[in-house]
Amino acid sequence: MRSFLDFGASLLARLPAETAHDLTLALLGRAGPLLPRRLGDPPSLRVQALGLSFPNPVGLAAGFDKNAAVPAAMARLGFGFVECGTVTPRAQGGNPKPRLFRLRQDRAVINRMGFNNGGMEKAAANLARRGNSSNGIGGITGINIGANKDSVDRIADYRTAFVRLAPLADYVTVNISSPNTPGLRGLQNKDELGRLIGTVLEARGPARTPVLVKIAPDLDETALDEIAGVALMTGIDGLIVSNTTIARPPLQSAHYREAGGLSGAPLFGPSTAILRGMRRRVGNRLVLIGAGGIASGADAYAKIRAGASLVQLYTALVYEGPGLVTRIKSELAECLTRDGYESVAEAVGIDA
Numbered sequence: 001m002r003s004f005l006d007f008g009a010s011l012l013a014r015l016p017a018e019t020a021h022d023l024t025l026a027l028l029g030r031a032g033p034l035l036p037r038r039l040g041d042p043p044s045l046r047v048q049a050l051g052l053s054f055p056n057p058v059g060l061a062a063g064f065d066k067n068a069a070v071p072a073a074m075a076r077l078g079f080g081f082v083e084c085g086t087v088t089p090r091a092q093g094g095n096p097k098p099r100l101f102r103l104r105q106d107r108a109v110i111n112r113m114g115f116n117n118g119g120m121e122k123a124a125a126n127l128a129r130r131g132n133s134s135n136g137i138g139g140i141t142g143i144n145i146g147a148n149k150d151s152v153d154r155i156a157d158y159r160t161a162f163v164r165l166a167p168l169a170d171y172v173t174v175n176i177s178s179p180n181t182p183g184l185r186g187l188q189n190k191d192e193l194g195r196l197i198g199t200v201l202e203a204r205g206p207a208r209t210p211v212l213v214k215i216a217p218d219l220d221e222t223a224l225d226e227i228a229g230v231a232l233m234t235g236i237d238g239l240i241v242s243n244t245t246i247a248r249p250p251l252q253s254a255h256y257r258e259a260g261g262l263s264g265a266p267l268f269g270p271s272t273a274i275l276r277g278m279r280r281r282v283g284n285r286l287v288l289i290g291a292g293g294i295a296s297g298a299d300a301y302a303k304i305r306a307g308a309s310l311v312q313l314y315t316a317l318v319y320e321g322p323g324l325v326t327r328i329k330s331e332l333a334e335c336l337t338r339d340g341y342e343s344v345a346e347a348v349g350i351d352a
């Protein structure tokens with residue numbers, strides 16, 4: 001079944017990037033329930049974090065399943081958790097196409113999707129249909145929220161989306177780091193961030209759904225100090241490090257000049273450095289999720305050693321197909337055994 005899926009992925013690789021993505025989602029929507037139940041993961045990969053028991057630390061990053069249409073199918077492919085979104089309160093079309101570019105020689109992608117999504121009611125309807133994580137059918141599902149592009153009060157948008165979607169999710173990510181909604185990243189500034197987090201946490205109520213904030217890799221030391229300070233002071237549960245970058249390291253592919261966020265292999269080094277710096281600042285007081293350029297078990301292990309309790313990936317899936325998830329997990333388990341660790345938790349942050 002897996003090699004059949006990888007064969008399908010190699011056919012999809014010939015189509016324009018966004019067409020291939022739409023087709024993949026449609027296929028997963030139909031064939032997802034037919035996928036075999038995943039095999040058990042090795043005990044060394046189990047992670048306790050955010051009050052949840054993750055079967056393994058390898059998650060699907062936001063942006064693949066914007067409308068929460070296929071989280072259970074992605075869990076069946078072996079992901080330890082799936083983050084859906086970004087979802088905004090109202091549906092919006094995003095930027096004009098083309099807006100998604102493969103940089104094949106660089107094992108990278110540039111996207112300027114611009115939060116295209118069906119809005120929170122669509123995501124809520126999809127999430128309400130899924131099995132829940134405690135019976136193992138749905139898998140652990142996070143929901144990533146954002147503000148509408150034309151919103152006059154962006155913080156109110158986060159509150160609205162949070163109130164609607166948090167009861168349907170295992171955790172919520174406040175995304176303030178997309179480079180494709182003008183001005184959004186300004187919410188990473190100390191005062192704005194304090195107000196935003198305060199508003200979301202106040203809306204959380206007694207259910208106490210875990211709240212994470214997702215940050216950009218393009219932040220200087222002062223900004224990182226400030227974010228760490230606000231995160232610790234307000235008492236959020238964790239940070240996702242990181243979103244795509246607006247930087248352009250040397251690239252070989254034709255599309256390198258396209259505007260948008262760069263992800264994949266060239267993001268691995270910079271995002272891991274920021275992750276390590278964040279771990280030095282917050283220690284084990286916050287859960288860190290490492291994302292950016294993971295394409296192997298060794299990459300996932302490097303993020304864990306830099307401070308991540310959990311990791312996420314998206315771009316490598318475009319090039320490697322769904323068999324990648326199983327491969328990364330077995331390589332990661334081998335890395336842990338080789339270095340004498342019995343669990344992921346033992347290795348978290350040892351390079352920081």
Ligand SMILES: Cc1cc2nc3c(=O)[nH]c(=O)nc-3n(C[C@H](O)[C@H](O)[C@H](O)COP(=O)(O)O)c2cc1C
Binds near residue numbers: 267
């Ligand atoms: C096509 C595409 C769309 C994305 N959309 C979102 C999004 O809606 N919200 C978000 O927080 N991150 C989004 N991301 C960023 C990813 O979640 C991830 O943080 C980033 O791509 C780095 O991981 P990777 O190198 O494994 O792809 C998107 C990435 C890609 C490639």
